[in-house]
Each structure stands twice: as C-alpha cells, then as structure tokens.
Amino acid sequence: MFLINCPYCGEREQSEFKAGGEAHIVRPKQPTELSDDQWAEYLFMRKNIKGIQFERWIHIHGCRKWFNVARDTSNDVIKAVYKMGEKPPTN
Amino acid sequence: MLNYASVINEEKSYSGLQMREIKPVMKLIIRGKKREFLSAIGKSLNLLLPTEANTSSKSEKLSALWLSPDEWMIYSNEISNPDNNDYDTENLLNKNIYKTNLGAVTNVTDQFVLINIKGDKIFDLFETGSPFNFNVFRAKKGSVTQTILAKIDVIIHNQNKNEVNLFVRRSFSQHLFSWMNDSASRL
Secondary structure, eight states: OOEEEETTTEEEEGGGOEEEEESOOOOOSOGGGSOHHHHHHHHHOOOOOSSEEEEEEEOTTTTOOEEEEEEETTTOOEEEEEETTSOOOOO | OOOOOOSOOSOEEETTEEEEEOOSOOEEEEEOOSHHHHHHHHHHHTOOOOOSTTOEEEOSSEEEEEEETTEEEEEESSOOOTTOOOOHHHHHHIIIIITTTSOEEEEOTTTEEEEEEESTTHHHHHHTTOOSOOHHHHHSTTOEEEEEETTEEEEEEEEETTEEEEEEEHHHHHHHHHHHHHHHTTO
C-alpha cells in the first residue's frame, strides 16, 4: 500500500486508484502494414522492468481522471506524477 | 409522479451520532470544460461553481460540489415537492447549458441517496472504513471528497463542524446504512 498524489485531488491512498499498465505506448499509424509479430509486439509486449517504470493510473474512486506515474517497481516509490499528454520527466 | 420509495426508513441515533435520509432532494450532475460553461452556470443559477479541488460553493437554494476538473454536483438545500419530479433548476440548465452545447446536465436525484449525519463522532465512524485522511477535511467547512467507505463509493460534503452530507448510490445505500449502524454501535 502506498500514497499517490493525484494531480487533481491531492494525496490519496492507493486503494482509490486503479493501475492502467505501461504508459507512452504509441499505436502504429498503419496497422494493416504490420506483420503479425509486430502487431503482437504492440498489443501484448510490456517492459516490466525492475526500476523506474512509467505507468498510467486512474483515480477511479475519486475524480475518475487518468494520469501518468513514474514508479520505482522495486520499492513502490513514486518519483513523479504528471498529467495525460505531458512528456515523461527526464530525471 | 414518482414514487419515492426508500430503503432507509428510520432515523438512527447513537451517543454523538445521528443519521437519517433527507428526501426528496434534487441532485444534478453537470459536466463541461469551456469557460463559457462556467459563466453560463453562474448567470443561470446565481452560483459560482468551485474550481478549486475538493471544495464547494453555496447559494440560498443550491449547493455545488467539485467532483472533478470538469464535473460538479448541484443539489438543493431544501427538500423539494414530493409530488413532483420536474425541477426548475434542471429545466433552466437544460435550456442554458445542454441546448446551447456548452455541457451536459444529468438528473441524478434518484440515483443518489443523501444521508445526513450529525454529531461529534462522525469522523470516528468514517475512520473505521475509509482510507481517506480526514484531518484537513474536518477542519474546513464546505470541503468535499469522493472516497471509499466500507468499499463503497461515496461523496462526502462537510456542512458544518458536526454535520456532513453523504451521497451514496441507491443500490448501495441500504448496505452502507446498515454497515454504518453496525460500526456506530461499536464506537
């Protein structure tokens, strides 16, 4: 259990949120031209790294807004929270 | 004419805690993003929508709760006519907001149940079943939060020092009310 600082509502407990998987995955512009392997790569393959991972979260029991989180998967420390459409922080 | 059947029929009282349903109360959800939307609401209702997170505003007849950056709940401070489900406020907003494509107006009068809780042990009760930190909330009159209480989504509006209004979806209301009674009896 950890606290997440919702960019709209402020700091709330994790159980009010829902995780939405890896962030910043871009849908291919021409899906019809992709091979099955490339399409499967886009659809199913996720990084799942140990360390800082960029994720999407939704404040489902609060404001119901999506946002991005940079979370260290080894110790659940949240390094940054930023809104949808914003670039991930570089440091 | 609507039949306002309710699952919460009794008023419960414990030491430092009283709870009852207030009905019928008009409730509307309004959504919109444009600046004209905010000013149109302000002009129509004579009520400024709160733009700061977790706050509310109040006029003589209505209260407006901040739910999300583009979503608010408006409810009437007084009980409305039980024989009529046609609301002037809703009609006015439909005309000035919905028909002019500024935003959406949804009548949620029957979707939400309003439970009024009074007493000095309100937050002791909430702390038994909610992950929300009520320390700042309880000190600030008019603060609003959406959170979980006994795993049920609720909207809580801090009315006064020892009075809150709690909104819960109708299908969950009976269970939540009985849970609150159970919890209150052990405080």
